[in-house]
Amino acid sequence: MTSATEFPLSQPEMTFETSAGSLIRRTVLPNGLRILSEAMPASSSATLGFWVGVGSRDELAQDLSAGASGFGSTHFLEHLLFKGTPTRSALDIAIAFDSVGGEHNALTAKEYTCYYARVRDEDVSMATTVLADMIASSELDPEEFERERGVILEELAMREDDPGTAVWERFFEAVLGEHPLARAIGGTPDTINACTREAVLEHYRRNYRPEDVVISAAGAIDHDSLVADVSAALEAAGWDLSVRSEPVARRSLVAVETTRATDVFVEYRPIEQVHLLIGGAGIAMRDERWLVMSVLNSILGGGMSSRLFQEIREKRGLAYSVYSFSTSYSDTGVFGLGAACTPAKTREVADLMLAELRLLAEDGVTEEEMSRALGQLSGASALALEDSDARMSRLGRADLLVGEFLDLDATLARLSAVTAEDVRDLARDLAARPLTITAVGAIEENIFAGFGESPEGKN
Template sequence: MNGAVEFPLDLTELSFRAAGDSLVRRTVLPSGVRIVSEQVPGSRSLTIGYWVAVGSRDEQPGHFGSTHFLEHLLFKGTKQRTALDIAIAFDAVGGEHNAMTAKEYTCYYAKVQDRDLAMAVEVLTDMISSSVLDPAEFETERGVILEELAMADDDPADVANERFFEAVMGRHPLGRPIGGSPDTIRAATRDAVWEHYRANYRPQDLVVTVAGAVDHDVLVAAVTRALLQAGWDLSVPAAPVGRRSGAAAVIEQGRPVTVVHRPLEQANLLLGVPGLVANDDRRVAMNVLTSIFGGGMSSRLFQEVREKRGLAYSVYSFAPGYSDAGLFGMYAGCTPAKAGQVAEIMLAELHRLADHGVTADEMKRASGQLSGASALALEDSDTRMSRLGRSEITMGEFVDLDEALRRLALVTADDVQQLAAEMVSRPFSISAVGALADDAFDGIFPHDPVSMPVN
């Protein structure tokens, strides 16, 4: 494989060899169902995922929280299986099954031995296509989700992260919490969640990805058979749903500073700006920047904040990308009295990088760190399965390890410095949770403080 391989939505069959001699095959059924597999030599297990490109950002008023609610409910029983039947099916073979709701997609997945592929396909297909959304189970699961949200609200890092997205993204749908809020979950109705289910779980929405010990022809036959048994009409021609636009959205800052008062021993602090969209050509340079700035124990943030000054135990940077927006952020957990100082240091370090650039040694270390981490991650079929899903849903192309390393080698120190300069030119937001004063971050940059009460 030389270069990235595109995944055109109107191409029904595609096959190629990727790095490590894995075989990637892709089939688009006439109904719009997309099935993508990566057969990995020597594997005895596989990970399978059923994806729909619908996440929390896609919810409309009256449906907030429906995506996460539905993710829970699809485990609660179908016309053929109870919730216990679904659990037993995977437990009986030593498999794992779960789901994740994200901002731009939902995925139901399982990891099993190769011999259990047919079972995994049957059960996951049944869940996706034939959930009954039983009213009694609906109310039970409402309580479970409220407990999940309460658990997250007890985690100050989670609270700081949610407030950070709101602060940076403002009114953009990506600023909303993935799981909904207690109010939206309490207000959710079965009819609204059912409407969400029927509108977004259709053949043209479905993407099935499998990585590991998989025969593509066997997989396609199994998925087709299971969907037909579930009553889906695969004879009706339909084009796969289009991918989201990759054009960057205009982001209006939600608020410069958010302080959530909690009587804690440590403050959880996040500081950052809007970043790059997922398909931006500079994403690789962003990975290098993140590695050098806050990606490990040799990074600038770790060395300056923890090693030299002893101001934090955990400190790092991160840069998630979405279809039309992204974030560049920094995190630190520190003594509340030191939060303002830590924020100033993190901001100053980013300005120093933007003003003076990075060294050749830092570039070499970042290249080694990123290439090594990428290679090690691909030892896991979960990572490979997720890569297939993102390739199909978000990127529209498949990038193997060789191509990723080629792109990494093209990044220069100037690229990293220019990107850092662009980040520092954008409006910064701070979110913090802890025993902090409203004026803890005064003087760092102009802002109107927003304080949130203890809850």
């Protein structure tokens, strides 16, 4: 398979084979629920994911019906769905997976939420049934709600105590400004304290419906059995599967302009290292240059042979951690350079990182660097698909976010078509954009006076 396979929302059944020989099947139930599976030969376990296309960016400042703050609802709900249904207590849910050696968890992202489990092949039916019950009939018990508020506040405190995590949240706020993606995924202590059960319940009712959900599974999976188990579990949990509905439209993939909040943000903390991020707006999810960005990242800061690692760590010994990064969302993205170093070295490290980006934009890359990057990315892409977790995620994201499935062979073919000139052009684009510098550590903002100025005095 050398081209992408489209996932039309209106097509009830699909079956196709990947280049690796695994079989992918897709069923869209009459109520709009989408179920996908990838059978992996010789596998004796499976990973299942229940995906909902709502994340922290979709929360409302004021709940539609309750008039209460909805910020933090997504994170709240992720916790609460493990706290019991009319037929299962929180302990019952935990025991169901613990007693078979399975793993189960959830994650909240900026544009989706996923509840997942990994179990042996003989326990797939159980895992499907329990996850379906959690999704469809969570009780959101008021007492559990208040207890979980305390748990979430402790989680946020733990994250805030980690400067390496805190700098990322400040970076998104600085680079994306008023855009909803700028908000912290988990919320803040203020928003979690202000969030009410009524707001979370409204969020649940509004976004957790059959037409909002994608279920993906990979490994030792029988698709027909999966569909039957899902249907039976959801009906038992109270969803009326006879109600016909189309899947909800996917999020718009049209890129938008964002306005940064500031060009420099420094949060003083009396700690041993400064955690530093430099960057700005990147590329959106459907930007045709997404593979070019992967190659650029590999060359600039994607490994031990990258330019940033060699120049800043290996040649100069200025930092232990130094890298580049890119994250894409449906309508925008962020790109940047990161490092952690002692306060006295911060400005030198910042100047060197920016200099490497500009050098890449001015002089381009060598054929040797291109060959190394293509090899690194090709190998990493293939190795990532060795486990069922990655394949489950690939399926879920493909249907929920972009509406097409890109096989490994198709990805590698497109990757091999990236040229050195493509990388240089993208580097020029990124280097010309307004950059923001964000730091957490024992420094003051004035350390960055004049940072990034060209000889003409412009960023």
